[in-house]
Amino acid sequence: MPTPAVVPLPASIARRGAPFPVTAETAIAGDADAAAHLRTLLAARTGAAPGSATGSGSTGTIALTIAPGGAPESYRLTADATAVTVTGADAAGLFYGIQTLGQLLTKTTGTTGTPAGWEIPAVEIDDAPRFAYRGVMLDVARHFHGVDTVKAFIDRAASLKFNALHLHLTDDQGWRLELRSRPELTAKASSTSVGGDPGGFFTQDDYREIIAYAAARHLIVVPEIDLPGHTHAISLAYPELSEEPVISDQVREIIRRYGGELPVHGRPFESMAVGFSSLKIHDEATSAFLADVLGELAELTPGPYLHLGGDECLGTSPEDFAAFMQRVTTLVAGLGKTPITWHEAGAATDLAPTTVGQYWGFVSPVGGMDEKARAFVRGGAQLILSPADAIYLDMKFDADSPLGLTWARGVTTAQRAYEWDPARVIEGVGDAGILGVEAPLWTETVRDLGDIDALVFPRVAAAAEAGWSPAPGSAGRTWESFRARVGALGPLWTSLGIGFTPLPEIDWATD
Template identity: 65%
Template structure:
């Protein structure tokens, strides 16, 4: 009864179960010590008592081991005397512990069984937008903990947008000095210092997650223009921009003034100005040095006022710039319009489950170029969509509202014709923050639908329990655990909560 559902689980109903008692301990070795300490904390939160960590096993103990195997894999075996988790690597052991936390939160008695588990996709991401509204280090690390518990392994941080620039850089301190104070609705802004960012990266690493920073462009760059007005074009006010302003307020974007509305697609850097790439080269170079993970995200979405040839020139330049720094570029699927992206550039598809407007063809370009895709269909994986029509948080533009069943009812290999598992790097569940202001808002908007994305990213499509009926029962059983962990989830009526 866990989420994500494991690759295989064999229960021996005739054998005596494992019973976790007041004397049960965690048995560790030097190579598993860090995971043992994490397990002791996580289990204490779930079951309400401190658990000793020892080196010599006895009956009733939990044994943690690592034996070389497939990346991120683990086995969990339980019998009358011992519960043993063996990770194929440190990450796999960590994920096995997360499975154990769910099992013990449900019952101190665990049926005799063997679980053999490994992920379907290598990249299992969540995205947090800290640009529309800023979230501090505590909120971000809390979100990392919640995502890691569901076996996500990547945090995509959206660090720049029209409303604010959120990362301090030694090469260009003016970016936060002049462009970080604003947010949607006139709320307070903010930014991460380099020490803040390092703390986020380190916390993510302790949970076996990488950080994928995004500096968006050529659009979504109004805030950059507050620091460098010479590098941005005048806002392009389309009927779509006017329509959003009419619906949500915030006023029309004005050159040199902070933008606090929700409209998109009106801003652009000066694409044919070499000074633009001088600044971006500094930004990406410093950000690459701060980020140990393999990816840098260059954005590329919703450049609605940009000439197509200029757009292609921009995404070609920035993807090659990032590749020259030894990082793999990721770009939103629109960048597939360029035939000259840096080799290996990963595309991130954010169109609908049923593609529209040629979005699927742009996404296929990445695959034809020998790269892979991250799937984030907006009408299923975007956690910022309203859960139902009465939700006070969220938006509805992506065929919304998006129910829990909607968020579960898709498969990555069925979205884009000709794109199968081998062409897919993974799945990401973005959480845009237009309507979100607090860590409690993040919880309420992400949970429980984040669990659907987790299962889609981790579990085999053909697993017997990979069904809506099974999922709604299993996720409902997590209610008590989530409450004990302080997760302020939305109790969606589709789910029978425990």
Template identity: 60%
Template sequence: MAPVPLPLVPFPAHIDVRRGPAFDLSGAGLSADPDAATALRSLVAARTGLDLPDGDGIVLTVQDGGPAESYVLEAAATGIRVTGADAAGLHYGVQTLGQLIRRDGDRWAVPPVRVEDAPRFAYRGVMLDVARHFHDVPTVRAYIDRAASLKVNVLHLHLSDDQGWRLELRSRPELTATASATAVDGAEGGFYTQDDYRAIVAYAASHHMTVVPEFDMPGHTHAVSLAYPGIAEAPVTDVITEGAIPVEGEPYTGTAVGFSSLRVHDEATYAFVRDVFAELAELTPGPWLHFGGDESHGTTPEDFARFVSRASAVIADLGKTPMAWHEAGAATGLAPGTVGQYWGFVTPVDAAPQHARGFADRGGRVVLSPADAVYLDMKPTDDAPLGLTWANGATSLERAYSWEPADVVDGLPEDAILGVEAPLWTETVATLADIDALVFPRIAAAAEIAWSPATGAERTWESFRTRVGGLGPLWTSLGVRFPALAEVPWTT
């Protein structure tokens, strides 16, 4: 009978499981820099109830020389040492150490291993849509905790949509004064003050995550029309195939898409674009500003190309890297270096691959978010109470795991793939419990695809489902309310 793999997700690049006794955590001391020490103490306390005083036994250090975000973990009965090539690498080594902690009779122990690990992709993201349903700062912090534990390093915040605008901007105060109060199905809206947003950015940075903020345009802008009607077109309702019909001048609480647009030929529109992205750039230390560009069904292709070309140039002129959904790749005037986000299917349809390659053709790269694999808002099972099914039906954990980034877009070389992102749209997601119910355990699949080598003895569905099952006790101790999917042999 083959040994059960250690419950490590994402699986490391190299691991050597050694013979000999395990390291006993009882009475162990800790020598580490303050941030790493805080992270490990929190993990150990949640998992075991033990305190780790200053002392000998576990050493966490940073030592320059390895690849960015890499680490080496060595555990033996005599002690544990985690060495990161940088602070991020040390943080990820701590997360691996936390996953290794297990019951050994009446004690808590770490098995003897040597791990040498580094990520496959530089960009390993999750997205949280706070426009369809607003999620407050504590909820965002909790989501950061969950994602960072799986070596995710980007939080994409979808800050505006037809249902609401979610960030205070002093240059355009009407956006939150008149366009932030509502959400899907009449739920209470809300917005982040600038101090709230800075707090999210700082908390993410403390977990080695970069925030990518998105103001979606020229479509998905009905909320903008409430605040600044002079720059918005009237809703184009004949593009709506399902969902409530919008009414000009009234808040929208339905879930239809594609009906709204900014006025592409009005210079006041581009003054608005410059104002909102200039202020967003000042608030955002990370390199990327996302301007959306998806599902603009009420905008002609010519007008769409005109808009995304000018919007991307505005962001580039601010010293930031523009980012957009893959439809924007059709525009030949897109700013060079713009990053594209592919949200088509694992087996592409229509012109999505051509559009995705358009970013690489102009010196940019592509983040892969195939909707039928890593859209976390899809139902995990047909009978799940939350989620949607438009992306080829329910997305099982096995389907979320069984795809390869380099195989999605023909003609897109791997070095043009910046990374992988798992979006969570929130039409059906109103609370942290809802987030957990849809995100877990499928976020683990996206994390492994983004971090781990494409092949290896443990890079199989059978290994993955067993390893995920072994994380159940850790996730429970961390307060994650994950659904016990039947696909997984859960450890109790």
């Protein structure tokens, strides 16, 4: 009997017997917040309102409870012909159990082959995540995406048991967060995007709204201020803080290939080139700027992490880069936050000892990227794995796609996105050295939610499984199992308004 269509794959799942019928008379009892989430999910999936009863239903009860004592974010789900019980070790675990329940909901057929109703297969599931941090990243700097789009992205991430939203808030093309200590950043550096498209920014109320919406779905928000490179937008607001652009052959080639103008200090930049910008590392005014920006960001952000970038700093000398990253990670640690940097910062010495490294190299590392990543673990910290040739969601899924890029070893198929193991990327770094997995979406070619859905789904499900599920080789943790389970989720995703790309390597179910 095939594994039920649950993604990410649970730690343990077994069939039991006759299914549980879901009707308007089915009662939902227990935790009020969880019950509200389940009713919303059931209504979206069925187009009706099963589970609207509140007492003992004539067709059984779905009981939702929290029972502390298990592993964080874990849950247990049991279903038979008479009842369904979802028990979370905490509120997050119960929420994830509800997402599993929504995936299990299946349309039945009558004797004539016509749809007859809905049911939940009889199963017994014990589930807990492999890694504590399971993130998605949305770049709102290359193209700005407003609050409603970010909320929709959060809903999509939460449905696959991700628990962190990394917002890439600043880059050469724009600054996207209002800071009262530095108002010129949004006044002068937020209006443009790649290709000359409109820009935008989040007010502080917008940012708080996003944080609250994410928290209600058990995600933290991890804001990124990319430093000391990717900072050309700062030159529009505070030109005295920025160095002149370093125009390399790489910059010229990217602009030749994708269009746009060479960067000019103090003028908006709308192309895709990277690695040319830098702050003035040794200027006292830069130190004051960092104290203002990161101090205010720490006050606005209740989550434990602040991301400081540190990637592609080709306009900064190695010595200046090392000194800068030591200074800025120490500053953030002093604010009571855990710094995160891209793996390049592993080349620096004396980073704040809690600094987490985020690896964006390939599944098979090249150019010494793995050694830089290993440095974080040698220092007693951990890594987030984001291999670009597996789970960078902005890579093309098809050579003919108008969306996406191909620099990470060409087209990234769903199978390639799936067939890797976080503990086998950096030699010597196993599960204990890994904080988690994150799937980034850079938005050079992404203008709206439709573009997001087309690039992200179904491949984001592979990243979800890498972060949550047991390691490859465990029962059911195979490409063939995954493609069957993901394909069966097509009707659910459609009912939730997710415009996924039906990649031909997956057999997609229909109602």
